[in-house]
Amino acid sequence: MKSTAVRVCQNCGEKWSVWETWKKELSFKDKECNHCGEKQYMTAATKWLNVIWCILSVVIVLQVKEKTSVPLSFIFPVVLFLFSVGSSSLIRLSNEKQEI
Numbered sequence: 001m002k003s004t005a006v007r008v009c010q011n012c013g014e015k016w017s018v019w020e021t022w023k024k025e026l027s028f029k030d031k032e033c034n035h036c037g038e039k040q041y042m043t044a045a046t047k048w049l050n051v052i053w054c055i056l057s058v059v060i061v062l063q064v065k066e067k068t069s070v071p072l073s074f075i076f077p078v079v080l081f082l083f084s085v086g087s088s089s090l091i092r093l094s095n096e097k098q099e100i
């Protein structure tokens, strides 16, 4: 069952929850599907998207720092959290490892 929707296991077609995907992303381990146990990988497009997210979050942090008096120690964790949840929610999965 092939699906181009985000967070859908390409082996069993089950959708992963955002938190499930987020936890898997943070652990830096192989992402095994909770439903079928098959290993899933991020697609190359998803990896590129993550690179863009990274650049974007640095830009946001610098912009907020420049324009407001909010301390960096506050902005950084907030942006980092939003970035990791945001990128997890947009992950597309693949059965094969894809290099970028």
Ligand SMILES: [Zn+2]
Binding pocket: 009, 010, 011, 012, 013, 014, 033, 034, 035, 036, 037, 038
């Ligand atoms: Zn699965």
